[in-house]
Amino acid sequence: MFNCSIEFLSNTAISAPKAGGKDDVLIANISSKTQIQQILEKMFEISNRTNFSFYKRDALTCENIEHIIFVGAKKYYHNYNCGFCGFEECDACKQNGAYCALTITDCGIALGSLVKLASILGIDNRIMLSLGKAAIELGIIKDVFSAYGVPLYVGPKNIFFDRKY
Template sequence: MIMNERDLRHAQAVDIAQKMMVAARTAPKGKGVDIVECAVVDGDDAERLAQEMERVSEETGFKFFLRDAGNVRASECVVLVGTREQAQGLNCGHCGFATCEGRSQGVPCAINSVDVGIALGSACATATDHRVDTRVMFSAGLAAQRLGMLGEGVRQVYGIVVSISSKSPFFDRK
């Protein structure tokens, strides 16, 4: 049997993306409370994500959403990482408010934000271990959040585009 790498690329990228989700899941969480959500999108769902990014660009005038939509289309898949909002009850003030109860509606718990960051770092480290090209994208995450791709109430979503090619499509971006 002969297996050509080009024929296996997509399946390999999805497999690595799944490993990235495992890394995000097992990353340390504030107070040990796991409220991180992860998913992999590809195919038609990735196209739907790119189209939403284009809509955001039209609404906001931010052209980088258009560029990043092209990067989503150039990728094999996208790993999404976000968090469910849950104040951790530490009254730490990192969110800018003296107490958790004193936080304004919609202000994220800083511990939740850190959890997403650590999960993203763990996922990207796993991608690096497998030598795939990635880029963390606020734009893809915002579009995924608007589409509810990680479920109702999941916020602070980021996307990690994944590519296996001879040259990273995420490097020389205009």
């Protein structure tokens, strides 16, 4: 329904400013009804397993979406030894299983760029960690330690506005 806009949204996330200009963010588009349904079913499973009701709420909210853009933080370390991750050196961050704070920040900047453009284009959206968690658990999104899904919807009423827990 809005394929040209999807390309613009993906491009704005890809080209968002990143620390050192490094390619540390994954952008993935899903428009397959089958994959979207699998993701929503996984969100119900996660909700039941964890007792976090927002997974179920988000799955119910997304029943009529046609597209999700995922933004994920790759397992990438900038090696600046900046300490923002809580460790003095990047090697200590890696050895302790932590993740680069700059990569996480880059993911957030890409998300902000994406949802702002979607808003300008009149496409309703939300940033949902629940979609990202489900897609990672299903193996649909790979090679990231964290991902967020941005469901997109165009219709007479914003389905993301008055969600209930």
